[in-house]
Amino acid sequence: MPDFFFGRGMERKCGELIREFGGSRVLLHHSGEAFVLPLIESLKGYIEEAGLSWVELGGVVPNPRLSKIYEGIKLGKKEKIDCVLAVGGGSVIDSAKGIAMGCAYDGDVWDFYSQKAVPQKMLVLGVISTFAGTGSESSRASVVTNDETQLKRSADDFDLMRPDFAILNPELTQSIPPFQTASGAADIFSHLCENYFSSTDEIYLSRQLLTAGMKTVLKNAPLAVSEPENYAARSALMMTAPLAVNGIMRLGLIGDWACHLIEHEMSTEWDIPHGAGLAVITPFWMEYVYKRNIKLFARFAVEAFNCEYDFDDPELTAKEGIRKVRAFFRSLGLPSGIREFAGDVSCDTLKKLAGRVPYEVIENRRVIGGTFRLEEKDVYEIYRMAL
The missing domain is CATH 3.40.50.1970 (Rossmann fold)
Incomplete structure (x- = not known):
């Protein structure tokens, strides 16, 4: 370290x-x-x-x-x-x-x-x-x-x-432009999410640390964007960024990381800030995979956004959490769709990007995602949803 x-x-x-x-x-x-x-x-x-x-x-x-x-x-x-x-x-x-x-x-x-x-x-x-x-x-x-x-x-x-x-x-x-500050905050938040959505058996402390990191970003990113010289807000983001990726917050967890691999092809194709691309992809990835573990996404909504858990229909809670993720990124002035920075995009381009993702062969399948396995057709569909 x-x-x-x-x-x-x-x-x-x-x-x-x-x-x-x-x-x-x-x-x-x-x-x-x-x-x-x-x-x-x-x-x-x-x-x-x-x-x-x-x-x-x-x-x-x-x-x-x-x-x-x-x-x-x-x-x-x-x-x-x-x-x-x-x-x-x-x-x-x-x-x-x-x-x-x-x-x-x-x-x-x-x-x-x-x-x-x-x-x-x-x-x-x-x-x-x-x-x-x-x-x-x-x-x-x-x-x-x-x-x-x-x-x-x-x-x-x-x-x-x-x-x-x-x-x-x-x-x-403090001299970083607001859009870049927002993109950085989205990157930090995505790192925390990638680790939170783990298939590993319950590790209570690690998920609580990740949740604390998310709440730190949710509170301080808007302040850093609107008040560039806010030292406390800048400090909070600067402290959280390295902790989100250096392994301390995710001890015992195996993260997913599909969002990052999907976004890498976007920022290569259109040369956009990595965090801005993650702000687009992350909510659509969530929408695509959440039904595979509704309870985990519902828990995320409660722990990160203080949503009320609907015991009769946890799926409603999960959807509310995803809605709040998208709303948070929008509130920072970040894009919510590929067309906002790329204009018209053909299906052939999306297929090219999906084919370029570095898949692993696991059980005779070419996949990404440590928790929610995605094949090339799944990645293409997420790109299509994100237009």
């Missing part, structure tokens, strides 16, 4: 922390967006004050590209860097993870994303988070789009990929 440093001004410790973890020549990796550039200039000074040197690579875009990782690996090997400092949100952090793995590997870093190889070592990796969403500052995964094949794939379940340290200063998220 990374060492976390939370609070105002914590970014000033970056040089000291890099040195403590064994770094001396640092690659500063970021998006290059205007709001982050003053921070980057300050970080250069903190790094130099610690007696370290740096090189810089900006230009990371949402849904990070493999080509940028290749560029970073080439630069890193040329400059003999031994540390990557990611300054940004999930896209920057995932790109930095790829660079940190690739600089310590003689082969093609895509091997890790296509499950052809397992990373054995990587450079020192630090994070200064400027966005609450993916939780990549704490996760053991990196999601990247291959520019040539248009495949969006994840290198995951490698503990080695967790950053060595993560600096979380909620003030650094």
Whole structure:
């Protein structure tokens, strides 16, 4: 697990922390967006004050590209860097993870994303988070789009990929536009849902932790969107994001994660923020699968949204919970259908996306979903419903 440093001004410790973890020549990796550039200039000074040197690579875009990782690996090997400092949100952090793995590997870093190889070592990796969403500052995964094949794939379940340290200063998220803030909140909420809807036998504490995370997002996301400088709301989201994915909240549970795999193809096709795509897909996924476990969805409605349990007809409670999920995303200004960002979409396009999803073969069936198994025809139907 990374060492976390939370609070105002914590970014000033970056040089000291890099040195403590064994770094001396640092690659500063970021998006290059205007709001982050003053921070980057300050970080250069903190790094130099610690007696370290740096090189810089900006230009990371949402849904990070493999080509940028290749560029970073080439630069890193040329400059003999031994540390990557990611300054940004999930896209920057995932790109930095790829660079940190690739600089310590003689082969093609895509091997890790296509499950052809397992990373054995990587450079020192630090994070200064400027966005609450993916939780990549704490996760053991990196999601990247291959520019040539248009495949969006994840290198995951490698503990080695967790950053060595993560600096979380909620003030650094205050310049994020409202739509991006909302997208990040949707991503956090989806991570919590993916773990909540588990087929694992009852683990009371874990589900209560996940529910607490959901309620934290439900309360604080609207505040962060409407009051960008609300430090308490920003803090709540920034704390919840890494906890939603680092394994602490889901101990004993095996999550579903179909929504994420379904959405990955959408953000690859239309280059939308991942969280915005999840805001569309999650309610439709719920509508498609809830009848397989009505009681679990009814419980979700009660625990997350304080719905009244209808003992005569639990299905009504389950439906009310799904309705509230959709209403919450809409209240944040997020899309509720694919056409809102993609325009007219043909059935052939939806079939292409459904065919591109990375299925597993389980009991002679190509499926996704740890709890509710979905075949390609099911994924296509969810896309169709979501239009």
